[in-house]
Amino acid sequence: MAFDVQITVDCSAPHDLADWWAQALGWQVEPQDEAFIRRMVDTGAATAEDTTTHRGALVWRVGAAITSPDPGRPRVLFQLVPEPKAVxxxxxxxxxxxxxxxxxxxxxxxxxxxxxxxxxxxxxxxxxxxxxxxxxxxxxx
Known part of the structure; x- marks a missing residue:
């Protein structure tokens, strides 16, 4: 059985790093559904602290992803971690x-x-x- 993979990069500024890599690779930052995020906060399934604003849009604080315009390439997720890169x-x-x-x-x-x-x-x-x-x-x- 073959599996699909996602590449995940730990970082301190996921939205900024996703923007950088999207520009570097010619890929797109995956859009986040602002209405869905607001609904999750409004219903108590998430808190306002789970969100942030990036480039004027409400997004999940802990991550951003990029995708290739060409099908079959892995998604790259940038996820927030508290520690800086050390090695x-x-x-x-x-x-x-x-x-x-x-x-x-x-x-x-x-x-x-x-x-x-x-x-x-x-x-x-x-x-x-x-x-x-x-x-x-x-x-x-």
């Missing part, structure tokens, strides 16, 4: 753009707020490791 990720995303586009993509992502950490090479394969605005590693290859 290197054991899992990271590789943004595969092809060798001819690596430098331009690295420059674009750095312009969006990423920072370059190091460059690697193994035989004919090369990559650039970056950190997103919260320090989560990603590779451009």
């Amino acid at each position: 290197k990720n054991r899992l990271h995303l590789d943004v595969r753009v092809g060798p001819e586009r690596v430098e331009a993509e690295v420059a674009r992502l750095v312009g969006l707020g990423a920072r370059e950490l190091w460059r690697g090479r193994q035989g004919p394969f090369a990559w650039v490791t970056l950190a997103d605005p919260e320090g989560n590693e990603l590779c451009v290859t």
Whole structure:
């Protein structure tokens, strides 16, 4: 039996990080149903403290997700955690753009707020490791 997966990223500002990654990947931030959220608060199923406002809309405080315009790609959820990132990720995303586009993509992502950490090479394969605005590693290859 095959399973579907979702990638979840712990962070301190899920809505801001979802915005960053959506722009970085050319994906969309998944809309949240403001009417549903208000109904949950009004009926006592949630509290006002469970919500926040982001870009003028009422959203769930603890998370935001992005989705690809292409079907079959995993959803990426950014979830609020209380602790800051402390060590290197054991899992990271590789943004595969092809060798001819690596430098331009690295420059674009750095312009969006990423920072370059190091460059690697193994035989004919090369990559650039970056950190997103919260320090989560990603590779451009």
